[in-house]
Amino acid sequence: MQKIKFDRYFTIVLAIIICIGITMIFSASSIRALESYGDMYFFFNKQIINVVIGFVVMIVVAKIKYQKYRELLIWINGFTIFLQCLVIFSSFGQSVNGAERWLSIGGFQFQPSEIAKITVVITLAHIIHIKREDGTLNKLKEGILPILGYIGLYVGLVLAQKHLSGAGLILLVCITMLLMGGVKISYFVTMIAMTMSVAVIGVIIEPFRLKRIANFLNPEDHLLEGGYQAVQSLYALGSGHFFGLGIGMSRQKFSWLPENHTDYIMAIIGEELGFIGVLVIFILFLALLMRGLTIASKANELYGSMVVAGISMIIFYQAVINFAVVCGWFPTTGMPLPFISYGGTSTIILFIGIGLIYNVYSQIKENK
Numbered sequence: 125m126q127k128i129k130f131d132r133y134f135t136i137v138l139a140i141i142i143c144i145g146i147t148m149i150f151s152a153s154s155i156r157a158l159e160s161y162g163d164m165y166f167f168f169n170k171q172i173i174n175v176v177i178g179f180v181v182m183i184v185v186a187k188i189k190y191q192k193y194r195e196l197l198i199w200i201n202g203f204t205i206f207l208q209c210l211v212i213f214s215s216f217g218q219s220v221n222g223a224e225r226w227l228s229i230g231g232f233q234f235q236p237s238e239i240a241k242i243t244v245v246i247t248l249a250h251i252i253h254i255k256r257e258d259g260t261l262n263k264l265k266e267g268i269l270p271i272l273g274y275i276g277l278y279v280g281l282v283l284a285q286k287h288l289s290g291a292g293l294i295l296l297v298c299i300t301m302l303l304m305g306g307v308k309i310s311y312f313v314t315m316i317a318m319t320m321s322v323a324v325i326g327v328i329i330e331p332f333r334l335k336r337i338a339n340f341l342n343p344e345d346h347l348l349e350g351g352y353q354a355v356q357s358l359y360a361l362g363s364g365h366f367f368g369l370g371i372g373m374s375r376q377k378f379s380w381l382p383e384n385h386t387d388y389i390m391a392i393i394g395e396e397l398g399f400i401g402v403l404v405i406f407i408l409f410l411a412l413l414m415r416g417l418t419i420a421s422k423a424n425e426l427y428g429s430m431v432v433a434g435i436s437m438i439i440f441y442q443a444v445i446n447f448a449v450v451c452g453w454f455p456t457t458g459m460p461l462p463f464i465s466y467g468g469t470s471t472i473i474l475f476i477g478i479g480l481i482y483n484v485y486s487q488i489k490e491n492k
Contacts, residue, residue, distance in 0.1 A: 128186045128482055129489040134415045138463070138478065141408050144393075145464035146171060151372050152392040153385035153466060167385055167466050174468045178475030185479030186486065190428060193480075197247050204243040207236035208281040225285040225458075234469040237282045237290045241438055242477055244278050244294055245301070249430030252305035256426055262308050271302070272315075289445065289457035295319045297437045304433055305426070353388065356381040357450050360391040361402075368398030385466045387458055390450040405464070406447060413440040419485050428484040435477035 146168070153167035160166075193200070210216050211227050225235050251271055255261035262268070275298045282291040299315045360376040363369065374395045377384050384392050394402045416436025423429035439462045446461040448454035460470045 125187050126189050126483075126486055126490065128183065129486040130482060131415065131419060131485050134412065134419065134481070134485075137408055137412045137415065141405070141412070141463045142175060144405065144408075145461075146175065147371070148389055148393050148396075148464060149385050149466045151374065151396060152377050152389050155377050155379070156385065159379075170468070171466050171471070174471040175475075177468075178472040181472060182475040182479035182482070185476050186482040188483070189487065190431065190480060190483040193246060194250050194427065197250055200243055201247060204236070204239050205277075205281065207239060208278075208285070211236055212281070212284045225282075225287045225290070237285060237287050238469045238473040240278050240282060241290070241294060241297070242435070242473060242480075244275070244298065245434035245438065245477075246431055246480070247274070248298055248301055249427050249434060252301065252430050253425070253427040256306060261306055262311070268307070268311055272318075287458070289459045292319070293438070293441055293445065293459070296441055297434055300437050301430055301434050305430060353382050354452055354456060357388055357391040358452055361394040361451065364395040364398040364401075366399050368394070368396045368401055371396050387446065387456075387460055387465060388450055389465050390446060390461055393464075394450070402447075406443075409440055409443040409462075412436070416481060419481060419488070422488050423484050424487055424491055428487065432481050432484050435481055438477060439474065 149171050150165070150168040154164040157166035157168075158164040207227060211225060216227050216229055225237050226233050227236050248271070251274065252261065255267045255271075260266035275295065279291045279295055282294060296319070299312065299319065302315070303312050356376055360374065360381055363375065369375075374384075374392050376395055377392055381388055381391060390402065390405075393405065397404075413436050416432055416439075420429045420432035420436065423432060442459055442462050445454060445457070445459045446465070449456055449459065460467050462474055463471065
């Protein structure tokens with residue numbers, strides 16, 4: 125166990141993002157909550173609980189020195205793979221909107237693919253550390269191929285759940301970590317090409333993804349087939365103009381924009397807070413990334429540095445993808461906005477990642 129140290133700047137930015145998220149979840153979900161549950165605070169209260177649980181889990185993760193997790197990587201990976209297989213092969217897996225990424229056990233639902241993101245980061249950080257120490261990171265047989273095999277395993281499992289965006293996020297974060305860890309540019313270019321190939325194959329083999337591409341290219345022509353949500357999102361952003369209509373004044377939340385408190389909450393933010401509000405939130409995520417990378421650069425060892433960098437990239441890339449979808453620059457996908465979209469699994473798992481960042485930071489301060 126260790127005494128937890130909190131980086132001031134990272135914590136302030138994170139706290140602002142969480143507060144914005146809780147506020148906007150109430151604003152975006154109040155009408156739907158009142159209609160469906162008779163309580164406009166329904167989703168707001170549940171998100172408060174998610175944040176509290178996430179905070180407690182974060183403290184526990186931060187207290188145990190992160191080197192201990194390296195000793196448990198085999199068990200962590202075994203458990204994570206087991207959960208992915210449960211979704212794919214067992215009756216506990218549930219399909220929502222064509223994607224089979226939910227696991228329902230005892231009335232509790234969660235997405236195991238969210239757990240996979242953290243597992244892959246802490247394991248790949250360990251692999252990079254070991255390969256750098258023994259000098260095999262840039263050797264094809266001893267380094268690159270085993271690493272690609274490990275990443276490919278998880279990408280394949282997540283793709284089998286029809287979660288292309290989740291698989292893409294894992295690939296993107298892994299490639300970034302490998303580049304930061306010292307992999308040669310030639311291998312990096314090859315990995316980018318492989319990623320693009322996986323994305324194309326992933327779209328082609330699933331008809332519903334081809335429909336999403338068609339909806340993305342011409343949403344106005346496919347209002348009844350999936351383009352409706354994208355069009356309503358643009359209406360929300362456009363009506364917000366520069367300064368927005370004001371908090372609580374959204375029109376799209378009155379059953380016009382589906383998923384307005386989850387994946388498309390940024391559209392409601394744009395409508396109520398305007399371009400300025402959207403820009404501020406993007407800057408906050410950028411600041412969180414930069415501070416995370418600063419902490420990573422000061423870590424006592426490569427493993428800790430890679431863990432912090434990987435977690436920081438997960439949060440930032442996920443935010444960028446969500447921004448792109450809401451703005452109509454990327455096809456619709458189930459990628460929530462970190463700490464702002466409503467959701468238990470995403471919130472709690474991201475808090476685990478934050479706990480790992482504070483874990484590494486605590487040892488930096490302790491050594492100083």
